[in-house]
Amino acid sequence: xxxVGLHLPTLSVQEGDNSIxxxxxxxxxxxxxxxxxxxxxxxxxxIIDIRSNMDKRQGQRVTVLLNKTVKHxxxxxxxxxxxxxxxxxxxxxxxxxxxxxxxxxxxxxLQVTL
Amino acid sequence: xxVVSQHPSRVICKSGTSVKIECRSLDFQATTMFWYRQxxxxxxxxxxxxxxxSKATYEQGVEKDKFLINHASLTLSTLTVxxxxxxxxxxxxxxxxxxxxxxYFGPGTRLTVL
Numbered sequence: 001x002x003x004v005g006l007h008l009p010t011l012s013v014q015e016g017d018n019s020i021x022x023x024x025x026x027x028x029x030x031x032x033x034x035x036x037x038x039x040x041x042x043x044x045x046x047i048i049d050i051r052s053n054m055d056k057r058q059g060q061r062v063t064v065l066l067n068k069t070v071k072h073x074x075x076x077x078x079x080x081x082x083x084x085x086x087x088x089x090x091x092x093x094x095x096x097x098x099x100x101x102x103x104x105x106x107x108x109x110l111q112v113t114l
Numbered sequence: 115x116x117v118v119s120q121h122p123s124r125v126i127c128k129s130g131t132s133v134k135i136e137c138r139s140l141d142f143q144a145t146t147m148f149w150y151r152q153x154x155x156x157x158x159x160x161x162x163x164x165x166x167x168s169k170a171t172y173e174q175g176v177e178k179d180k181f182l183i184n185h186a187s188l189t190l191s192t193l194t195v196x197x198x199x200x201x202x203x204x205x206x207x208x209x210x211x212x213x214x215x216x217x218y219f220g221p222g223t224r225l226t227v228l
Contacts, residue, residue, distance in 0.1 A: 008155050036219075043118075043207050043219035044158070089157060100215055102148070104157045 008087060010109040019077040023090035023105045028071060030092035032100070035064060035075045038087045038107075047075070047088075077110075085112045116142050118210045120220035127198055128228055135193045135223045137208030143188035144210035148217065149181070152205040164191040198227045 013019045025033070031052045036044035050057045050064045050073075057064050063076040073090050090105040117140040127133050137147055145166045150158040162183055163171040170183035182194040191210075195202050203226050209217040 041205075041222070041224070043120075043209075043221045045219070046216075100211075101160070102209075102217060103160070107157050 008107050008109045010111060012111045012113060013080045014113050015080060015082060017080055019075075019080045019084070019110055021075045021077075021088050021108045021110065023073040023075075023108075025071050025073060025090065025092045025105065027092060027094055027103075028068070030094050032093040032095075033064070033066060033073055034091045034093065034102075035062075035073075036089045036091060036104075037084075038089060040086075044089060080110075080112050082112050082114065085110055116140075116210070116212060116216075116218040118208065118218045118220040120206075120208055120223050122223060123221060124224045124226075126226045126228065129199050130197055132194055132196045133198055133225060135195075135206055135208075135225075137191045137193070137210065137220055139189045139210040139218070142210070142212055144191075144212065145188060146211045147185060147191040148209045148211070149183060149191070149193050150207045150209070152207060152222075154205075158207060161193075195225065198225070200227045203227045 034049045035047040037047050038044045048059045048062050048064050050066050055066050061078045065074045087107045087109050089107045091102050093100050093102050119138045121136045125133055147164040149161045151161050152158045160173050161176045164183045164185040166185045166188050172178045185191040205222050205224055207222045209219045211217050
């Protein structure tokens, strides 16, 4: 049968407003972070990344902020559109020497209302 | 960006049968591919790392005899779910790593075991 697990937290935002999605990561040794967008029934899509020696990076309509002191990552989406509705995952990457290992966070569902 | 495909996209099988899922990197060579599993409303969990020409590395708690991985070429990895049971029903996603250490994800395979 289906496993019972945590339900994804949901963020509901009106079209045109800005969205802020937060993520807490676990490993202070992680040196690279990525935000992914996953639409229903599809694989994750790369949105933006940031290295641990940076605290902010901007893309087109998206900004990622990294606070290493509290191990917190956020994704800001400007002027949110209906097409932004999806589940967003942060992922931390640890370089283990032989290969980098990617660990996903729990995810947040973004619902854009008209 | 790089393209990763999976086949099939959906599969329904009877309990006790085996199912093979293919993951292909279409426009680049990948010495390393990864297999993830995702239950509904949950995050992606790494199952194993597939290395071309050598044995896969499985994460703790993943049965290697249950989930057979073969990485026979630089563009193809296969995951075989042996003697599938209803609890194996899940969304299986692969990713392929480029030489620049970037992971690109496939579209996923929805497995339903009756």
